[in-house]
Amino acid sequence: MYKRKMNQVSVFDDPAMFGGIALNPENDWVKLAKLIPWWAFEEKYAEQFSSSTGQPADSLRTALGSLIIKESYKFSDEMTVSHIAMNPYFQYFIGLTEYAKTEPFHPSMMTRFRLRLGPEIIQEVNDVIIGRKTVEDVLKKTDAHDGHEDGEEADSHDDHDEGSGGDTTGGSDEGDVEKQQEEAPNSGTLILDATCAPQAIRFPTDTSLLDEARRNTERIIDSFHKAGLTDGKKPRLHRIKAKNLYNGFSKSRKKTRKSIRTCKRQQLNFLRRNLKAIDTVIRKHPDEWKNALTKWEIERLAVIRTLYDQQRTMYDTNTNRIDDRIVSLSQSWVRPIKRGKQNADVEFGAKIEMSDIDGYLRIEKLSWEAFNESTTLQDSVEAYRKAYGHYPERVLADTIFRTRENRRYCKEHGIHLNGPRLGKPSKDPEIRKQELHQEWQESGERGDIERRFGIGKRCHSLGRVTAKLKHTSEVMIHLSVLTLNLRKRLRLLLRFLFALFRRFQLA
Numbered sequence: 191m192y193k194r195k196m197n198q199v200s201v202f203d204d205p206a207m208f209g210g211i212a213l214n215p216e217n218d219w220v221k222l223a224k225l226i227p228w229w230a231f232e233e234k235y236a237e238q239f240s241s242s243t244g245q246p247a248d249s250l251r252t253a254l255g256s257l258i259i260k261e262s263y264k265f266s267d268e269m270t271v272s273h274i275a276m277n278p279y280f281q282y283f284i285g286l287t288e289y290a291k292t293e294p295f296h297p298s299m300m301t302r303f304r305l306r307l308g309p310e311i312i313q314e315v316n317d318v319i320i321g322r323k324t325v326e327d328v329l330k331k332t333d334a335h336d337g338h339e340d341g342e343e344a345d346s347h348d349d350h351d352e353g354s355g356g357d358t359t360g361g362s363d364e365g366d367v368e369k370q371q372e373e374a375p376n377s378g379t380l381i382l383d384a385t386c387a388p389q390a391i392r393f394p395t396d397t398s399l400l401d402e403a404r405r406n407t408e409r410i411i412d413s414f415h416k417a418g419l420t421d422g423k424k425p426r427l428h429r430i431k432a433k434n435l436y437n438g439f440s441k442s443r444k445k446t447r448k449s450i451r452t453c454k455r456q457q458l459n460f461l462r463r464n465l466k467a468i469d470t471v472i473r474k475h476p477d478e479w480k481n482a483l484t485k486w487e488i489e490r491l492a493v494i495r496t497l498y499d500q501q502r503t504m505y506d507t508n509t510n511r512i513d514d515r516i517v518s519l520s521q522s523w524v525r526p527i528k529r530g531k532q533n534a535d536v537e538f539g540a541k542i543e544m545s546d547i548d549g550y551l552r553i554e555k556l557s558w559e560a561f562n563e564s565t566t567l568q569d570s571v572e573a574y575r576k577a578y579g580h581y582p583e584r585v586l587a588d589t590i591f592r593t594r595e596n597r598r599y600c601k602e603h604g605i606h607l608n609g610p611r612l613g614k615p616s617k618d619p620e621i622r623k624q625e626l627h628q629e630w631q632e633s634g635e636r637g638d639i640e641r642r643f644g645i646g647k648r649c650h651s652l653g654r655v656t657a658k659l660k661h662t663s664e665v666m667i668h669l670s671v672l673t674l675n676l677r678k679r680l681r682l683l684l685r686f687l688f689a690l691f692r693r694f695q696l697a
Contacts, residue, residue: 192246210288211289213278213279213282217279218680219282220282220283221680222258223255223283225319225676225679225680225683226254226319227325227328228249228254228285230318230329231250231311231314232249232250235250235253235307238306251284252284252285253307254307254315255283256271256284256295256300257307257665258672258676259273259284260300261651261672261673262677264649264650267301270300271294271295271296275290275291281294304662304665305659305661305662307665309556309664313552313668314328315672316668316672316675317552317577320552320675321550322552323577374579376582376603377580377582378547378582378583378584379547379548379582379583379584380545380546380584381585381586381638381639382543382544382546382554382566382585382587382588382639383546383640384542385643385652386529386542387542387652387653387655387667387670388534388538388653388655389518390656391521391538392518394538396450396454396501396504397439397440397450397453397457399519400457400501401436403461403519404457406487406494408427408464409487410468410483411425411464412424413483413484413487414468414479417481419474419475419478419482420471425467425470427464427467432456458502458505461494462502465495493516493522494519496516496522497516500514514559518538521658523558523660524538525559525560527539527541527560540558540655540667541557541558541559542667543556547574549642549678550678551639551646551671553667553668554566554569554570556664556667558660564591564593567587571600581603581604584605584606584608585608586608586632586635586636587636591607592609608629608632608636610625611625650670650673650674651666652667
């Protein structure tokens with residue numbers, strides 16, 4: 191159940207009236223609370239709750255505000271709730287009406303907040319913060335969605351009148367098309383780049399993955415035996431021998447290619463034996479075997495089968511590459527992303543293509559599969575045009591974005607794409623000097639998005655995503671970008687107020 195709040199201003203919205211505690215209106219968290227239009231996203235958040243009975247859920251402001259606090263300081267869930275209980279500014283930020291000395295909710299609710307707040311809601315909040323959308327756009331979208339649901343029945347009754355009345359709105363439609371064609375001239379700069387948000391998983395090796403899979407299959411066979419599906423005799427698994435062989439390999443200081451291949455062969459054989467025993471139980475008890483396992487064990491068994499097939503194929507073909515390679519049993523959707531960086535040639539996590547407009551970041555594409563970022567440039571430019579009503583004047587991107595197709599696309603729409611032009615450089619020294627200076631200057635401008643990436647990875651969760659689920663990991667990545675933009679908005683606000691104060695002081 192979700193109880194909607196009224197949009198009228200409460201007396202508790204004034205920090206001076208926060209339960210009798212005088213809050214400093216210049217505090218960062220007081221100002222951040224005023225930057226976010228919480229009420230505009232209430233309806234979309236309320237869609238998560240279908241029932242009209244039960245205990246009312248925590249509000250959107252409590253859920254989103256708690257996650258922003260956690261992201262700002264890289265707290266754990268327990269530390270976040272503990273600091274909220276100690277800090278009246280945090281309590282004001284999450285929408286409490288008065289100061290409470292106890293924890294406002296259990297730390298386990300932080301996981302539920304991440305599940306309820308999908309990436310779509312956080313992306314929409316981010317679009318409002320960076321000025322890509324207005325609050326009116328969000329409210330119109332919500333009203334249009336509700337009106338569509340309410341008007342479905344009415345539309346069905348009016349279908350029989352379509353052929354009789356004629357089209358009376360054709361002229362207005364043509365006028366709308368002409369207005370859309372009359373676009374404003376190109377303006378603004380769009381900076382594009384891609385990065386990887388590494389997932390907090392154990393560094394994957396083939397031997398460690400096979401050992402973990404073997405131990406998990408032994409657990410599944412124990413569950414079958416406990417449920418009486420092994421006819422009273424547990425299959426012979428050689429688990430002690432398999433454990434000793436792997437431990438002897440893992441403790442060796444120098445691991446040669448021959449010893450690694452030997453360990454992989456041994457663990458593959460042990461895993462094949464365990465899977466064969468599991469398949470025997472499933473054939474004998476096709477209706478009962480699922481009842482003997484937990485949901486976690488059933489899902490893990492499917493992942494282990496895929497892992498075995500991949501590892502067997504790579505072992506037989508003596509290669510280390512395969513499509514959709516599993517690098518974590520607990521987070522099977524994580525893929526290796528080859529970045530070619532000096533400190534990490536391969537990273538394991540989500541690949542993200544972001545745009546930087548006036549210093550504000552926006553996620554244009556997030557995928558757990560590796561993709562070529564050059565294929566996203568045109569979509570990002572079209573999204574810019576849809577949001578602002580015109581194309582950007584310049585697109586600053588890395589070398590991989592500057593393909594012939596993208597160059598042709600930018601030229602057709604009058605967009606300047608940075609980088610050296612194709613063909614031989616100009617023989618005129620003055621023109622060549624201007625081109626080199628422009629490339630150097632635009633390269634420095636493009637570095638702004640790299641700096642923002644660095645801040646997100648050092649100070650926020652972009653450098654190490656600790657969530658365990660695919661959905662919550664995406665939420666954490668979007669929260670990192672939202673928190674970065676909120677902090678920038680706050681700095682610009684303070685800079686504006688300081689300049690205004692200096693102006694009055696000098697006057």
